[in-house]
Amino acid sequence: MTDVHVLGIRHHGPGSARSVAEALAILRPDLVLVEGPPELDQVIPLLSDPEMVPPVAGLIYAADEPRLASFYPMAGFSPEWVAIRWALSTGAQVRAIDLPAAHTLGLQLAASAAGPPSSGPSSVDAEGEDSDADGGTSAEGTEPPALPQQPYRPDAIGILAGAAGYSDAERWWEDAVEHRNADPVERFAALTEAIAEIRAVDDRPDHHPDVLENNRREAWMRRLIRAAMRDGHERIAVVCGAYHAPALVPSTFPSVSADNKVLAGLPKAKVAVTWVPWTSGRLSLRSGYGAGVTAPGWYQHLFGHWMARDPEADVATTWLVRVAHALRREDLDASTASIVEASRMATALAAVRGRPSPGLPELDDAAQAVLCDGSPLPLALVHRELTVGHELGNVPESAPTLPLAADLAATQRRLRWKPSAMEEVLTLDLRKPGQLARSVLLHRLVLLGVGWGVQTETGRTTGTFKEVWTLQWQPELAVDLVEASRYGTTVASAAAAYVSEQARDTGSLTELSGLLAGCLLADLPDGIGAVVSVLAERTALQQDVAPLLETIAPLARTCRYGNVRGVDVTGVRKILDTTVVRACVGLPTACAGLDDDTAEAMRRAVDSAQQGLSLLPDLPLDDWHRALAAVAGSDRIHGSVAGRATRLLLDAGLVDGDDVAASLSRRLSIATPAREAAAWLDGLLSGDATLLVYDRRLLEIVDGWVAGVDDEIFDDVLPLLRRTFSAFSRPERREIGEQVSRIGGASPVAGETTLDLAAAGPAIRTMARYLGWEAVA
Known part of the structure; x- marks a missing residue:
């Protein structure tokens, strides 16, 4: 007879992870079943690779709709990570048993094809399949639902902690569970009984969307547990969200036919799976991730301390030492004596609050009072740097990946440029080949919609050799790469193909000019050729003068700076010359009869054209100035445009x-x-x-x-x-x-004045007293 032990955990809970490690060491199961979609089975062995560094996430996406995807994050303190790594290190088998992502994404595709539901919330929230931090998969979907969802499954461990007077479920777990004398297997059994009582009070009908989604998942998990039992395994450990634990105990299983009925007729989508780096910031609740935690950096510290089993190390003191180091890096005072005092205060606060040991709230209060002189601002720095952290995981090269993502990774290695989860401002000197290559890569990614970097202002510098970028790698960019992979296998070819498609689809000269400028910065000769051919056709057919004027500036920038980057701009220059002539001829007529709104738009177009024409002195400026003179001298043209034309002529020295x-x-x-x-x-x-x-x-x-x-x-x-x-x-x-x-004041000829000295007398005397001129006062 197979012995099945259900270990109900809190996702990303260090206390749960510690208990799982202890329970597995006692049980020594030959099969470990972990909550997660079975598609992960094909990439789970990669977690044993030394180059796999958490936090990481399993990425599963619909092959035909890459934007429809789900993430399954794991940190070093996640119970699932601990269970999988234990199984891989001991030779035990390990499988994922949740509802397959093929069905989950298939349901989403079917729902989107059917349109928004007439009533009831969507079964998938904006960030994932679970909004609780406890009872469900740690999946995070990237496709928003038609309607917002209120979480159905509560944070069961959080409810138990709240009933005990705890604001932090991990504190409760440590105090009430870890410190119990019972062995870890008995702890999980007691927890399962408590969760069963919580579930018993739920009175929602089975046809409720949330209940139906939960029933499907638990029915599938039971199906795979039954299959594992039939395979003859002697001892099975099931690691799942605590909310699911009572439903996965074999003695409570419903009939097979009942589970099959729940799972009948599920749609299915073709999916692909891989691992991607994750960030500690993305694990935090503030990021919107449904199964996140408030303090991933603190939890990692806790887990490392617990697993080290060093009786000489005190978790509160070691944390305050890290806080002091963070403050010192910002040139803030944090002496050794103040660390000792803060540790004593945290211990005293824990005693006053009836806690067996200091937790993060006590440590924060003590740090603010002693190390931060009562100011919350340095504590906010500590929260960002330590409590949340900036860790970015790493995935080995052997992980399945698309050619486009592989090309990007190879380019980053060639440029010695490692992505970071921390936001950083990078200044590039385009006169240096290596930094120019980085600029080209960033501009290509921008064209593809992969927002690794955002270009910002360069300040007061007017030269063209400098660029400033704000960089931050987000896990969601992996989905953007998957979506962009349909355009090509390399960043350059994909960006050129994407630009060519956009050029064919857009009807705006302004957008075409923007694409042309982007191709220039991204060093895409093929893209430039495709845009130029479309632009030549569109400008020849364009009758509206304003779009022609707005096209001049980007074309002029392309012509001026194209040779600097080694790009042939002969075709662009021909289009520019033709556009300038047509715009000059049509300007006076186009400016007649404008209302306030269209006059404002025309004025902006004129300013844009003037800016572009000033970049190239050999353009036909005489035609432009004659057109401005006709506009400035006409009484039938809106004053805003006529006044601007007069000013441009004055600046040019023609009036x-x-x-x-x-x-x-x-x-x-x-x-x-x-x-x-x-x-x-x-x-x-x-x-x-x-x-x-x-x-x-x-x-x-x-x-x-x-x-x-x-x-x-x-x-x-x-x-x-x-x-x-x-x-x-x-x-x-x-x-x-x-x-x-x-x-109209003093007249130097008549000697007259309009100053009323009698009326100003009180003010003068008051100011004299302020200045100490008592004699005058």
Whole structure:
């Protein structure tokens, strides 16, 4: 007769992991069954590879829909990891027994094909198949459900801990379970009885979606346990979420026909499986992972301390030493004496709170009071660095992988560039070949939608040799690589193929220009050729002037910087020349009859074109300036666009200050409606106050016009004026204000003044007293 022992655990619980290790050492089973999809069986042997370093996650995805995937994370303190590693090290067989992912993903595909359910929540939450930290698989799905789900299965161990007055289930497990004299097998049996009582109070019907999903999983687990018993194994250990434990005890099994009825008619999807690196931050509850834990770094510390079995080591003191080191790395004081004092305070707090030993809450309180001088800010640093941590696991090269992921890994090794779970800011000098190669790789990944790096501002540097990136590797990027693998087997070929597809599908010249610029930065000659051919066709058919104007800047950047990166831009230059000519010819007509919104869009397009044209001096600027002059001189064109055209001509030296002053006087005259005048003024001045600061004539004209606006329409004009002047820098606004205060003031010719010294007397005397000039006061 087969002896089956069910070990109900808390996923990612160090106390559970310790108990599992002790129980397996006593039971010595010849078969270990672990909660998890059976697809993992083909990659479980890889956990014995020395290069496999937790945290890692099993990744199972639908072969035809890679975005539909689930993660099954394991940390070094996860009971499943401990059980599997024990079996592999002792020669015992080990299998996964949960509902196959082929059925789980098949159900999701069927649900998405059927559309959103008419009632009831989805059976899969936004982050995984289980929202509890205890009773279910540690899978994390990446496909969000149609409706949000409230977790059905409670954190059973958390409920027991709460009933005992504990806020931390791991503290309760350590105090109430680990410190008991009973052997670990009896501990698990007692826990199973307690969970059975919790399950007995649930009165939800079997047809409830959550209950149905749970019943399916437990029915499948029972099916595989029965099969293992028939195989003749003498002793079987079942490691599962504590909530499932009562249902997996053979003496409580329902009939085989009842389980078969629950499992009948399940859809099935073709799936693939591999291991991917995971992060400690992704294990934390704050990341949204349903079966996560609040403090993975602390739990790893606990588990390492327990398994070391060093009677001389104190878990609280060793943790506070690590806290002190973290503070010192940030140049914060943390003396040895303060560590001793913090340890004593943590012990005293535990005694006051009725706890047998200090836990993380007591250690945090003591560290904040003693090591952080009562400030929560250094403690937040400790939480990020230690309590959660920045660990990133490693997967051996022998793990199944797609050619695209393998090419990326090979490129990273060639560049000596190891991904990190910690966010870092990287500055690249593109004049150095190695750093240029890193830039190219990041730009290719961006095109593929693999967001390892996000480009940020370079600061005040205006050169083109510098790039700044914010890098952070997330486990979900593995799914992005799987999805992108359909475009090619290498990062370069996949990025080029993806760009070619996007170019064919998009109808926007702006998007095409963006793709062209991305290909340039990513060094994709094949992609550039594909985009250029589509762009030439689209620009020839484009009748709208605004998109043509917005295309000029990216094309000009491609032409200017393409040769720097060794890219042939002859075809791009032909398209650019044609686009500039067509835009210049159509600009005056396109600017006529615009309302406020379309005028704002046209003005942005004109600014964009001006920026692009300034990059290449050999472009036909005469045609551009003639088009701007036609726009600036027309009274039928919206003031925002006409004012901007006037400003661009002034900056180019084609009109002088007298011409601008005359245009300003005419545009701000009584005959011009106030809103139109304000729009023209905004177009002239927006973004740069130089004209008003250095040309008093223009300032006086503007000041006179503002003073003469009727009260009835001033409220309509004010928002536009405030937008115009708020864009100026603070020193510019202050200088304009000082000059306006002098307009109409002292007259050097007549010697007149508008200052009322009698009215200013009290203020003058008060300031004199402040300055200590009592005689004046």
